[in-house]
Amino acid sequence: MSFEHPDGDQIDLSAVLHALSDPQRRGIVAELAASEQPRPCGSYAPNITKSTRTHHFRVLRDAGLIEQWKEGTLKMSRLRRDDIDARFPGLLDSVLGSGVPVRS
Amino acid sequence: MSFEHPDGDQIDLSAVLHALSDPQRRGIVAELAASEQPRPCGSYAPNITKSTRTHHFRVLRDAGLIEQWKEGTLKMSRLRRDDIDARFPGLLDSVLGSGVPVRS
DNA sequence: AGGATGATACGACGATCATCGAACTTTGTG
DNA sequence: CACAAAGTTCGATGATCGTCGTATCATCCT
Numbered sequence: 001m002s003f004e005h006p007d008g009d010q011i012d013l014s015a016v017l018h019a020l021s022d023p024q025r026r027g028i029v030a031e032l033a034a035s036e037q038p039r040p041c042g043s044y045a046p047n048i049t050k051s052t053r054t055h056h057f058r059v060l061r062d063a064g065l066i067e068q069w070k071e072g073t074l075k076m077s078r079l080r081r082d083d084i085d086a087r088f089p090g091l092l093d094s095v096l097g098s099g100v101p102v103r104s
Numbered sequence: 105m106s107f108e109h110p111d112g113d114q115i116d117l118s119a120v121l122h123a124l125s126d127p128q129r130r131g132i133v134a135e136l137a138a139s140e141q142p143r144p145c146g147s148y149a150p151n152i153t154k155s156t157r158t159h160h161f162r163v164l165r166d167a168g169l170i171e172q173w174k175e176g177t178l179k180m181s182r183l184r185r186d187d188i189d190a191r192f193p194g195l196l197d198s199v200l201g202s203g204v205p206v207r208s
Numbered sequence: 209a210g211g212a213t214g215a216t217a218c219g220a221c222g223a224t225c226a227t228c229g230a231a232c233t234t235t236g237t238g
Numbered sequence: 239c240a241c242a243a244a245g246t247t248c249g250a251t252g253a254t255c256g257t258c259g260t261a262t263c264a265t266c267c268t
Contacts, residue, residue: 002161014125017199021121022226042244052227054246059225073235073244095121097192126256146214156257158216163255177214206242 003061003068008058008083019063020095024048025056029065032079033096040046060065107165107172109201112187115168120192123167124199133169135199136183137200144178 001051006012020026025092041057042050060066067078084092110116124130132148145161146154161181164170171182188196 013130013199014127017121017125021125023118024226026117040244048226049228050245051229052248055226057245070196070235070245075245088198088201089205090194094194094198095117114232120257128256153254153258154215155217159256162216174215174264179215203241 005061005067006064008086011083011087011090016065019059019065025060026095028056028060029079030096031082032066032077038078039075041077057096109165109171110168112190115187115191117192120169120188123163123169129164130199132160132164133183134200136170136181137185140181142179142180169195
C-alpha cells in the first residue's frame, strides 16, 4: 500500500536536516505538528503551486518525517513524531521551537 | 574583526540546518565539539581537498555555527555552542547525538 | 630575500534543488 | 456517463551545491 516510507530505524539524519532546512517544508511540518486531526495535503502551504506542494510532501515522506495515505480523493499526512523522536531525540522539538512560531 | 560572523540573535535556522545536513560538515562540527583546545582548519576532514575544506568552513561560519580567527599562519575555529544553544536549545545536542558517533 | 606552509580566490564541472505550468490519473458525485 | 476536484507526472528553468585543480595571498622561518 501507500508509497515508500523508510523504516523508523533507517531514517537518515542528512535527509531529515535537508528536508527541514527549507522554510516552506518547515512550515508544513509545523502545521502538521499543531493540527489535531489529519488534513489533506492541499490544505497546507496554499501560497505555492500544487506540483511544488507534491514535491515538498515527497521530500518529507522520503526523509521519513511524515506518513501519507489516501482517503478517497484526498491524500492525508501525519507527522511521524514517534519515529523521529526515537531516532533523534529532541531534534523535532528544537527545530519546531517547542511550539513557538517558526522563524526565518 | 576577522570575517562575517552573524550575531548570535540573528542566526538563521534554515542556514544552520542546511549547514548541518552535509555529513562532511557534520563531521567537522562533531570534531569541533569534541576537541578540547582549538585546532587549525587543516587538521579536520583530511580526506577532502583544501579548497573544499575552506568552502565547508565558510558555510559553517556564515551559518553562525563556528567562530574563526587567525593565529599567524593558522586559522583556528571554535564551535559557537553557547550562541546556538541560546537560539535553538537542544538542536546541537540532538544533531550530535549527545556525544554518540555521527551516523549516516 | 627566499622558501615553505596554511589558507583563500577563482573558475569550472556535474548534480541536485525549488519552482512552475500543462497534461494526466484517480476518485467521488451529479 | 460526464464532470469536477485532488494529486501526480513530466519536462523545463534558473539557482545553488559539493567538489576539484590551479593560482594566489599571508605569515613565519632561515
